[in-house]
Amino acid sequence: MNPINAQIQLVSRPQGEPTLDNFKLVEAAVPELAEGQVLIRNHFLSLDPYMRGRMNDGKSYAQPQPLNEVMMGGTVGEVVASKNAAFSVGDKVVGMGGWQQYFVVDANQRGVIQKVDTTHIPLSAYLGAVGMPGVTAWYGLVKIINPKAGETVVVSAASGAVGSVVGQLAKARGARAVGLAGGADKCRYVVEELGFDACIDYKEHRDLKSLSAALKAACPDGVDGYFENVGGMILDAVMLRANAFSRVAMCGMISGYNGEPIPMSAPQLILVNRMKFQGFIVSEHMEVWPEALKELGGMVATGKLKFRESVAQGIASAPEAFLGLLKGRNFGKQLVKLV
Amino acid sequence: MNPINAQIQLVSRPQGEPTLDNFKLVEAAVPELAEGQVLIRNHFLSLDPYMRGRMNDGKSYAQPQPLNEVMMGGTVGEVVASKNAAFSVGDKVVGMGGWQQYFVVDANQRGVIQKVDTTHIPLSAYLGAVGMPGVTAWYGLVKIINPKAGETVVVSAASGAVGSVVGQLAKARGARAVGLAGGADKCRYVVEELGFDACIDYKEHRDLKSLSAALKAACPDGVDGYFENVGGMILDAVMLRANAFSRVAMCGMISGYNGEPIPMSAPQLILVNRMKFQGFIVSEHMEVWPEALKELGGMVATGKLKFRESVAQGIASAPEAFLGLLKGRNFGKQLVKLV
Incomplete structure (x- = not known):
């Protein structure tokens, strides 16, 4: 008899902040595999801010x-049944398996799942530093900000899956890395564990003037690159400290996901400081993935790229964990462990 | 006896909108030339929005x-006395001669004045289409927007010295050119004389919804490039029509020059549409001037690049003409004729 698959469905669209009522747990038997298909048992589910937008x-x-x-949603797991010659039971794979325990896929569709090597890299890292968040950090830092040694790079959500990689890649290039994170614990981790030069607790700065002063102290030579994960007042404050020819990689604006757009207070600074702003979605730049994953995988395997995970247990915990992620309650990459 | 030089000085800083009281007309005899110096009689003075910022x-x-x-301020004029072997009486030159009738300069400083050829190009054009405004248009269009044939380029202040060149260069590259200008006369000129595909009279659209609807009608395939001269509501409206991977050249934000910054309403669209924004100052890109001036000069000399001038008479009229420029009362390049 086929195993039962528990999955989380979206049953209503949130108005503003999502609630548990927007989600529903549904169970059904896994279907029989057709020719070419593979059955994967998901080990980890990735929770990411972009999901709110969708x-x-x-x-x-x-x-x-x-x-x-x-x-x-993105998942890593293990092949437990296969009617496809390219995949064997026991293979570890990464793919878009969704918020569920099992996942049936036609593995003849190119790229729909990828085998991964867990000899030197933990399986869960393929959802973080060696996966989409890591490549996102790499693209924004390398292709948009492109810091020179001695320049200052600021990143918001610095203890998170993307931000933590941005700062460590910037340091590896000889730049000064300054993070923004919520709370003393996260800030201590960003500096002491990840090796950033400084980290500002944005929860201690409730207005633009205070935050801008903290940025001035942390970035005495101004800001040359900013990796934007949050938007809102933090972006305004960074723009006040931006140097001429500074670059802003626009990756996420989580602060506006739940409601009305948050304006940019002083867009004339783009002109005054001859800034470049560029929005990007890493899935549109598949050409950089091999180069990025090579650097990221090598750094993780040799311990040079550190990361932290918040792990919720069991598929039923996914909605609650997701709401926590949107509020910044996670500490590092938010995962759901499914086995 | 040396001629008397009348000049306009700034005697106080405007709070908000400038007034005539901020300026003063001062007269003094032209000094004797030292070795290496040149005396230039200014024929035309250029008035430009950037002056408000300064x-x-x-x-x-x-x-x-x-x-x-x-x-x-930028000027074109004629050498009337020279103690420099590189310049002869009668030479026509362009330089930063200021708001005055005469101008003494050490012509050994490289680039401080440049000789120009008026055989096929009128002298005043070196302050407009074949000068700083033209190269500004060229840089933003070619180096930032870089339109492909069939794409849509929008430009604000489309009948002005910069905007008129942006649209004509876009058309020359096979793109669709859509202007924004204030008033039916300017819009008619932009379409009928300059050859833009459409022009929107922003004075007929006092709110974002109305302006956005007009842009939708004028740009049925969306906006791929935007050349920003004004800021404020027009930028917001264009962003609502922006295509994926669209580019915004930030050249001026005249709407915010006089007072409080005008926010950008929906910066998350930079991310949603993976837009690129880039601020620039053309004087920082001297490496492109020869290429740009070659194209612009060729097009003016052969009648392919059209332009229009608003000419005020006499140095005393410069402050009033400048205030009018900030209010959009000029029609085409604003000059002051000094001879």
Whole structure:
């Protein structure tokens, strides 16, 4: 008899902040495999801020998450049955397995799942530092900010899956890395464990003037590159400290995901400081993945790239963990362990 | 006896909108020339929106205009006396001669004045289409927007010295050119004389919804490139119509020059549409001037690049003409004729 698959579906679209009522746990038997298909047992599910954007129906860079279907999401897992010659039982794979325990896929679709090597790299890292978040950090830092040694790079959400990699890559290039994170514990981790030069606790700075003063102290030579994960007041404060010819990689604006857009207070600074702003989605730049993963995998395997994970237990915990992620309650990469 | 030089000085910094009281007409005899110096009689003075920014004392990309000194500004004129072997009486030159009738310069300083050829190009054009405004248009269009044939390029202040060149260069590259200008006369000129595909009279659209609808009608395939001269609501409206991977050349934000910064309403669209914004100052890109001036000069000489001038008469009229420029009362390149 086939195993039972528990999955989380989106059953209504959040108005503003999502709630547990937007999600529903549904169970069904795993179907029989057709020729070419593979059955994967998901070991870890990745929770990421971009998922909030997909829960809306409006215009965005991706199709909205359909209602009454399994929530989309990246996963790593193990092949437990295969009718495809390219995949064997026991293979470890990464793919878009969704918020569920099992995942059936036609493995003849190129790129839909990828085998991964767990000899030197833990399986979960393929959802973080050696996966989409890591490549996101790499693209924004290397292709947009492109820091020179001695320049100052600032990154928001610095203890998170993306931000932590941005700072460590910047340090590896001889730049000064300054993080922004919420709370003393996260800031201590960013400096002491990840090796950033400084980290500002944004929760201690509730207005633009205070935050801008903290940035001035942490960045005495100004800001040459900013990796934007949050938007809102933090972006305004960084722009006040931006140097001429500074670059801003626009990766996420989590502060505006739940409601009305948050304006940029002083766009004329783009002109005054001859800044470059560039928005990007890493899935549109597949050409950089091999180069990025090579650097990231090598750094993780040799212990030069550190990361931290917040792990929720069991598929039923995914909605709660996701709401916590949107509030910054996670510490490092947010995962759900499914086995 | 040396001629009397009348000049306009800045005597106080405007709070908000400038007034005539901020300026003063001062007369003094032209000094004797020292070795290496040249005396130039200015024929035309260029008035440009950037001058408003320099009248402030705050942080900007350029030194503030000093008080009680001649206003800085670009000029074209004729050498009337020379103690420099490289320049002869009768030579036509372009330089930063200031708001005055005469101008003494050490012509051994490289690049401080440049000889120009008026055989096929009128002298005044070296302050417009074949000068700083033209190269500004060229840089933003070619180096930042870089339109492909069939793409849509929008430019604000489309009948002005910069905007008119942006649209004509875009058309020359096979793109669709859409202008924004204030008033039916300017819009008619932009379409009928300059050859833009469409022009929107922003004065007929007093709110974002109306302006955005007009842009949708004028740009049925969305906006791929935007050349920003004004800021404020027009930028917000264009961002609502921006295509994926669109580029915004930030050249000026005249709407915010007089007072409080005008916010950008929806900066998350930079991310959603993976846009690139880039601020620039053309004087920092001297390496492109020869290539740009070659194309611009060739197009003017052969009648392929059209332009229009608003000409005020006499140095005393410069302050009034400048205030009019800030209000969009000029029609085409604003000059002051000094001879």
